[in-house]
Amino acid sequence: MANFHNLNIKKIVRETADSVVISFEIPTELLTKYEYSAGQYISLMLDIDGVETIRDYSICSHIDEDLSVGVKKLKNGLMSSFLNSSIKVGDSIKVSEPRGRFTIQGNLNCIIAIAAGSGITPIMSMLKQVLLNTDKNFYLVYSNKSEKTTMFLSQIKELKNQFQSRFFVKFVFTSKDVASHHFGRITETNIFDMLKFPENKFKLLQSSIYICGPEKMIDNISLSLEKGGLLKENISYELFSSSKKDNLVSSESGDVLVTFTVDDFTSKVKSSKKKTILDTALDNDIDAPYSCNGGVCGSCIGKLTKGEVKMLNNTVLTESEIEDGLILACQALAVSDELDIDFDDV
Numbered sequence: 001m002a003n004f005h006n007l008n009i010k011k012i013v014r015e016t017a018d019s020v021v022i023s024f025e026i027p028t029e030l031l032t033k034y035e036y037s038a039g040q041y042i043s044l045m046l047d048i049d050g051v052e053t054i055r056d057y058s059i060c061s062h063i064d065e066d067l068s069v070g071v072k073k074l075k076n077g078l079m080s081s082f083l084n085s086s087i088k089v090g091d092s093i094k095v096s097e098p099r100g101r102f103t104i105q106g107n108l109n110c111i112i113a114i115a116a117g118s119g120i121t122p123i124m125s126m127l128k129q130v131l132l133n134t135d136k137n138f139y140l141v142y143s144n145k146s147e148k149t150t151m152f153l154s155q156i157k158e159l160k161n162q163f164q165s166r167f168f169v170k171f172v173f174t175s176k177d178v179a180s181h182h183f184g185r186i187t188e189t190n191i192f193d194m195l196k197f198p199e200n201k202f203k204l205l206q207s208s209i210y211i212c213g214p215e216k217m218i219d220n221i222s223l224s225l226e227k228g229g230l231l232k233e234n235i236s237y238e239l240f241s242s243s244k245k246d247n248l249v250s251s252e253s254g255d256v257l258v259t260f261t262v263d264d265f266t267s268k269v270k271s272s273k274k275k276t277i278l279d280t281a282l283d284n285d286i287d288a289p290y291s292c293n294g295g296v297c298g299s300c301i302g303k304l305t306k307g308e309v310k311m312l313n314n315t316v317l318t319e320s321e322i323e324d325g326l327i328l329a330c331q332a333l334a335v336s337d338e339l340d341i342d343f344d345d346v
Ligand code: FES
Pocket: 289, 290, 291, 292, 293, 294, 295, 296, 297, 298, 299, 300, 301, 316, 328, 329, 330, 331
């Protein structure tokens, strides 16, 4: 599990009818633990009606602002509904230290971000980081139902005015045709048109692309961009949830002997090959790190130092990281009869 600390809520700002931005006060002695890179996330842990609930939320603040997350109320969303209606300034919440690999990578001079709905939250942090701390250009394609449901609309417009020569934004609305904005959805077929800006100064093939939104949009757009010649390593994406855990079915049978190393402590357990490595650890009270349990966040990365696993879904690790032995424990199933997995050496 991630390291959690109690933080007080410093500010709550209503962004739209169904979203809020929550800012936290960080005690001086914890400041270094809450240093983060733009694009990372924190987990919030709350007791809601007697149920311990943990959810991940992307940080939307600039590193010099109060640590803040944007929370959009989801249909049937236990935590997001609670955070939108039942918290107040001064409340104490268990907040994890920041984590995540969806951060600005490489040295390319142009950043392109494609966001839908609350997928804008990590992009907001990146946008402010790039505009305020670099001389790079930033192009944003941002899709929502309408202006009324668009998180950070006024902040984005202010940044657009402030950085007219470096920040270019294209709003896309799916339920209402708004003059001078795009109407419809971002799809794999129109993505290259969406990325044509009148002020186009970038060479698409030499840009870093960051995509955040629903899984289907990310899958389709990233595939389309790769087919269009963009290098896979220049495309980063962040899913907020995955539908893929349900597909985890092992064709292997029998048992596996797994040796775990966590926090310098080694334990050996026997388990079924039908269970994921993370489930094996948790069922045996081994404190393996995890968060989403869905192959999305990268919290459960471990190093396989002996044996073989298969990962059915992986949206986090690169091919070279897999070659180096890294695995997502929540997505890994044993193939060999013995495994050694080290969560410290990652
Ligand atoms: S716990 Fe999030 S990727 Fe495994």
